Amino acid sequence: xxxxxxPAGAPQPPEAEPPKQDQAAISAGARxxxxxxxLLCAPAVIIMLAVTxxxxxxxxxxxxxxxxxRFPGQAKWVGLSNYxxxxxxxxxxQAFWVTLFITAVSVAIELVLGMGLxxxxxxxxxxxxxxxxxxxxxxxxxxVVAAFSWQYAWTPDLGYLAALLPSGDAPLTEQWSALWxxxxxxxxxxxxxxxxxLLAGLALVPEETLKAAMVxxxxxxxxxxxxxxxxxxxxxxxxxxxRTLDAFRIFDNIYILTAGAQDTGSVxxxxxxxxxxxxxxxxxxxISVLIFICVGIIAFTFVKLFGAAAPGAEVKR
Amino acid sequence: MAAVxxxxxxxxxxxxxxxxxxxxxxxxxxxxxxxxxxxxxxxGDYIPRDWTWENYRGIFQTSEFTRALINSIGIALIAxxxxxxxxxxxxxxxxxxxFPGKQVLIGMSLLIAMFPPISLVSPLFxxxxxxxxFDTWIGLIIPYMTFSLPLAIYTLSAFFREIPxxxxxxxxxxxxxxxxxxxxxxxxxxxxxVFTTAILVFIFCWNDFLFxxxxxxxxxxxxxxxxxxFFTGSSxxxxxxxxxxxxxxxxxxxxxxxxxxxxxxxxxxxxxxAVKG
Amino acid sequence: xxxxxxxxxxxxxxxxxxxxxDVDLDIADGEFVILVGPSGCGKSTTLNMIAGLxxxxxxxxxxxxxxVNDLAPKERDVAMVFQSYALYPHMSVRENMGFPLRLAxxxxxxxxxxxxxAARVLDLGEHLDRKPANLSGGQRQRVAMGRAIVRDPKxxxxxxPLSNLDAKLRVQMRTQxxxxxxxxxxxxxxxxxxxxxxxxxxDRVVVMRQGLVQQIGTPAQLYDLPRNLFxxxxxxxxxxxxxxxxxxxxxLRSPLGEMPLDNRMRQELERQxxxxxxxxxxxxxxxxxxxxxxQRGGTGPVFTATVDVLESLGSDVYVYxxxxxxxxxxxxxxxxxxxxxxxxxxxxxxxxxxxxxxxxAATRAREGQQVELQVDTAKAHVFDPRTGVNLTHPETAR
Numbered sequence: 001x002x003x004x005x006x007p008a009g010a011p012q013p014p015e016a017e018p019p020k021q022d023q024a025a026i027s028a029g030a031r032x033x034x035x036x037x038x039l040l041c042a043p044a045v046i047i048m049l050a051v052t053x054x055x056x057x058x059x060x061x062x063x064x065x066x067x068x069x070r071f072p073g074q075a076k077w078v079g080l081s082n083y084x085x086x087x088x089x090x091x092x093x094q095a096f097w098v099t100l101f102i103t104a105v106s107v108a109i110e111l112v113l114g115m116g117l118x119x120x121x122x123x124x125x126x127x128x129x130x131x132x133x134x135x136x137x138x139x140x141x142x143x144v145v146a147a148f149s150w151q152y153a154w155t156p157d158l159g160y161l162a163a164l165l166p167s168g169d170a171p172l173t174e175q176w177s178a179l180w181x182x183x184x185x186x187x188x189x190x191x192x193x194x195x196x197x198l199l200a201g202l203a204l205v206p207e208e209t210l211k212a213a214m215v216x217x218x219x220x221x222x223x224x225x226x227x228x229x230x231x232x233x234x235x236x237x238x239x240x241x242x243r244t245l246d247a248f249r250i251f252d253n254i255y256i257l258t259a260g261a262q263d264t265g266s267v268x269x270x271x272x273x274x275x276x277x278x279x280x281x282x283x284x285x286x287i288s289v290l291i292f293i294c295v296g297i298i299a300f301t302f303v304k305l306f307g308a309a310a311p312g313a314e315v316k317r
Numbered sequence: 318m319a320a321v322x323x324x325x326x327x328x329x330x331x332x333x334x335x336x337x338x339x340x341x342x343x344x345x346x347x348x349x350x351x352x353x354x355x356x357x358x359x360x361g362d363y364i365p366r367d368w369t370w371e372n373y374r375g376i377f378q379t380s381e382f383t384r385a386l387i388n389s390i391g392i393a394l395i396a397x398x399x400x401x402x403x404x405x406x407x408x409x410x411x412x413x414x415x416f417p418g419k420q421v422l423i424g425m426s427l428l429i430a431m432f433p434p435i436s437l438v439s440p441l442f443x444x445x446x447x448x449x450x451f452d453t454w455i456g457l458i459i460p461y462m463t464f465s466l467p468l469a470i471y472t473l474s475a476f477f478r479e480i481p482x483x484x485x486x487x488x489x490x491x492x493x494x495x496x497x498x499x500x501x502x503x504x505x506x507x508x509x510x511v512f513t514t515a516i517l518v519f520i521f522c523w524n525d526f527l528f529x530x531x532x533x534x535x536x537x538x539x540x541x542x543x544x545x546x547f548f549t550g551s552s553x554x555x556x557x558x559x560x561x562x563x564x565x566x567x568x569x570x571x572x573x574x575x576x577x578x579x580x581x582x583x584x585x586x587x588x589x590x591a592v593k594g
Numbered sequence: 595x596x597x598x599x600x601x602x603x604x605x606x607x608x609x610x611x612x613x614x615x616d617v618d619l620d621i622a623d624g625e626f627v628i629l630v631g632p633s634g635c636g637k638s639t640t641l642n643m644i645a646g647l648x649x650x651x652x653x654x655x656x657x658x659x660x661x662v663n664d665l666a667p668k669e670r671d672v673a674m675v676f677q678s679y680a681l682y683p684h685m686s687v688r689e690n691m692g693f694p695l696r697l698a699x700x701x702x703x704x705x706x707x708x709x710x711x712a713a714r715v716l717d718l719g720e721h722l723d724r725k726p727a728n729l730s731g732g733q734r735q736r737v738a739m740g741r742a743i744v745r746d747p748k749x750x751x752x753x754x755p756l757s758n759l760d761a762k763l764r765v766q767m768r769t770q771x772x773x774x775x776x777x778x779x780x781x782x783x784x785x786x787x788x789x790x791x792x793x794x795x796x797d798r799v800v801v802m803r804q805g806l807v808q809q810i811g812t813p814a815q816l817y818d819l820p821r822n823l824f825x826x827x828x829x830x831x832x833x834x835x836x837x838x839x840x841x842x843x844x845x846l847r848s849p850l851g852e853m854p855l856d857n858r859m860r861q862e863l864e865r866q867x868x869x870x871x872x873x874x875x876x877x878x879x880x881x882x883x884x885x886x887x888x889q890r891g892g893t894g895p896v897f898t899a900t901v902d903v904l905e906s907l908g909s910d911v912y913v914y915x916x917x918x919x920x921x922x923x924x925x926x927x928x929x930x931x932x933x934x935x936x937x938x939x940x941x942x943x944x945x946x947x948x949x950x951x952x953x954x955a956a957t958r959a960r961e962g963q964q965v966e967l968q969v970d971t972a973k974a975h976v977f978d979p980r981t982g983v984n985l986t987h988p989e990t991a992r
Binding site: 033035045130141145196200245256 | 329332333336337339340341343344346347350358359362363403404406407409410411414415416417418419422425426428429431432433434435436437438439440441442443444459460462463466467470520523524526527530531541542545546558561562565568569572573575576577580581583584587588
Binding site for chain 3: 415481483484486487488489490491492493494497501502505506
């Protein structure tokens with residue numbers, strides 16, 4: 001489609017020109033290719049802009065107003081005071097630190113477990129299909145379903161896991177034990193995804209390089225740390241970036257497991273509660289914008305600090 | 318040497334079993350719950366003592382669940398079709414054409430892939446109420462297809478890139494028009510990739526909870542994950558545990574089927590976009 | 595079948611770079627022409643322009659009587675064989691070969707007859723219903739050829755069709771392509787980076803470098819009368835040896851000693867107003883073991899060399915030694931060295947210029963020992979180091 005010979009022969013300057021005349025040198029075929037490219041991308045671009053850029057702008061606008069859905073007639077421009085209210089409230093900071101804690105701990109555990117799982121999937125020969133299939137189930141299962149399963153498992157007088165605890169313990173009603181259970185649910189659900197990304201990275205490590213390291217006298221631990229991990233670094237960083245951003249947005253698991261009780265709410269839960277329980281659109285929007293900024297900072301840090309290459313960033317032809 | 322090989326094999330077998338148990342146990346547990354009758358619900362057994370379909374009969378008698386199931390299927394399917402069609406167009410352009418602004422498109426999809434959905438919930442909630450699509454299918458289809466577009470574009474452009482350039486050239490020299498080259502060569506080769514992408518996008522839409530509880534208020538558009546969270550027991554004192562478990566199993570079935578039949582494709586699709594685009 | 599004529603064909607890419615500059619080429623009906631050169635020389639771009647896969651920036655391209663600059667590939671009626679074969683993986687061998695005919699709306703029976711005929715010629719009969727994935731490399735290559743010949747097109751365009759095959763198969767397929775082309779008599783343009791392929795296959799060979807045609811000629815012309823340093827260094831294996839030399843009193847002073855010039859060469863050099871500093875080119879067969887050569891009445895200057903390495907090929911013996919004096923350095927030779935990978939072997943960095951001589955198998959030369967070699971100066975070429983032009987055979991300059 002792209003290289004087809006359209007009435008070419010766009011008249012060229014007869015003598016070789018300095019490259020600044022590029023624009024004139026674009027042939028009819030290239031122009032047509034360009035137009036087709038824009039045409040094909042336009043619907044996706046328009047939808048993505050309309051459904052994200054416009055609303056986020058609108059959220060910023062809402063966040064600068066006092067806007068309580070119980071009294072919608074009293075909407076009023078209040079500048080940055082919603083942000084002031086959020087940032088000086090202990091609820092925000094509580095939720096913020098809880099979210100950071102859950103994110104950091106679960107991503108760290110997932111990285112270790114995911115690497116182990118990836119190595120298992122990489123090395124297993126006989127039952128590879130079985131292992132991969134079962135590992136995909138946590139990835140594919142609806143988060144709410146998994147969260148209910150965990151909730152029932154830990155509910156006293158109902159669950160098999162609660163039965164293992166001393167009677168009377170209800171782990172989901174204590175802040176710290178509940179946080180760990182949320183992390184457990186999160187780790188269970190998303191480790192397979194991490195493992196699959198790492199597995200793809202493992203496939204990029206040439207078998208011969210590992211053999212060479214073996215001949216050079218490296219122990220298996222050295223082969224892992226000195227050869228595999230450095231070669232997998234891009235894959236690891238991409239997996240970490242994705243999972244960190246994803247974990248920071250945690251909502252479903254907490255909503256089902258504790259509904260944010262006992263100070264286990266994440267920032268997303270806080271935003272949701274302000275919107276739909278307190279019906280305060282102004283404060284809720286301010287929280288939305290703050291979360292957006294946090295995610296932006298995390299992504300920026302990853303890309304700048306670790307040079308995580310965005311997937312598809314370099315498109316080769 | 319043989320003895321070493323044997324212990325080696327045993328070790329792998331043990332590891333594999335652990336992995337499989339890890340992955341399947343929570344699923345097994347909720348399935349077991351769904352088959353228990355209320356009297357044995359709290360026995361904590363892994364295998365129901367008295368198997369019963371009671372919970373399933375129960376949920377399928379309420380419009381609360383059946384309506385939600387129809388909503389889930391309809392909304393996820395429509396969003397998937399739209400996202401895959403638009404994604405295919407954009408991905409083909411990204412993989413095959415030279416045009417200014419391509420990097421902008423790639424950057425934008427990456428940005429949206431990282432976007433926190435909660436940040437959109439409050440503005441979308443307000444916008445949708447103002448234009449009258451709150452609590453409708455459209456109201457959910459729009460955010461679903463938007464958030465799955467980056468996934469679709471990445472996965473598909475990775476697939477497109479695997480189709481060798483030369484095939485298109487060969488088709489042209491063999492006398493195909495651009496349209497024929499696309500229809501007779503590119504489409505048949507891209508079909509598996511498109512199908513894989515559709516599965517991934519469907520799983521994504523099927524899975525969503527946040528938009529489903531935020532942008533709906535009645536049975537009109539509420540999907541199963543949201544509906545489950547609003548389940549109540551048949552009496553004030555009865556927990557809806559059995560119903561929730563049964564509903565959970567029902568919406569897990571398509572996922573299990575996808576995973577069983579298309580395991581290889583899903584793995585390829587998930588990893589293709591992520592490692593070296 | 596048709597002639598193909600390129601007149602001043604130029605390709606400029608959108609970024610402004612020139613890939614092909616002002617190529618003039620007349621390919622006669624039924625001729626087998628090879629485009630050869632190192633990677634990036636513009637040979638594939640030229641082929642793609644003939645196929646219609648790339649726009650022609652300037653100049654005219656005629657196939658048969660028609661100017662085809664503005665025609666889409668499908669209207670040019672040419673067939674192409676790709677380096678990757680570009681077989682359609684979702685179609686069987688039969689469908690692959692019949693695809694061009696199907697597009698041309700030929701009726702089914704005719705397609706079947708033609709495909710089966712082509713399959714018989716290419717010995718693919720039993721594989722017709724298999725998919726390309728189940729074929730070996732050689733079989734895939736033949737399917738690609740088959741897809742080209744079923745159409746009976748005006749011309750075959752082949753883009754390095756053999757470079758994905760292993761060495762042995764490549765030689766066999768080379769012969770088969772040659773035989774097939776002769777039988778069908780279809781005009782063929784064949785692109786390769788392998789000079790051996792170019793020399794063995796083509797009626798005529800076009801040597802290209804950096805988008806410019808260096809020389810067009812029969813294989814023998816290119817070998818015996820290279821127009822410049824680049825062609826001289828590119829054609830021939832092992833490559834021509836080059837030495838720095840000074841032109842003094844009608845003789846050449848070189849690291850191998852003084853070489854007298856015969857009258858023809860002296861006149862030619864005078865006419866060309868040759869500079870004092872020149873480069874001599876000597877093919878490996880310009881040397882002979884002096885002991886053997888004297889018996890046969892050979893003449894020419896004799897010098898002594900210490901053999902570094904000796905390779906015996908049975909019929910011939912290759913002897914490697916170093917000549918004194920710095921290595922010969924020109925842009926052309928640098929490029930050739932990079933292209934052949936000689937730069938990466940680490941050889942030739944220390945000491946003088948490496949020379950290879952092809953001697954009769956009867957030679958007494960031994961590794962590490964000295965040997966007396968005689969040079970046949972009539973076979974020497976003299977190049978201008980600044981322009982690279984061959985001063986001894988300027989009449990070959992078109």
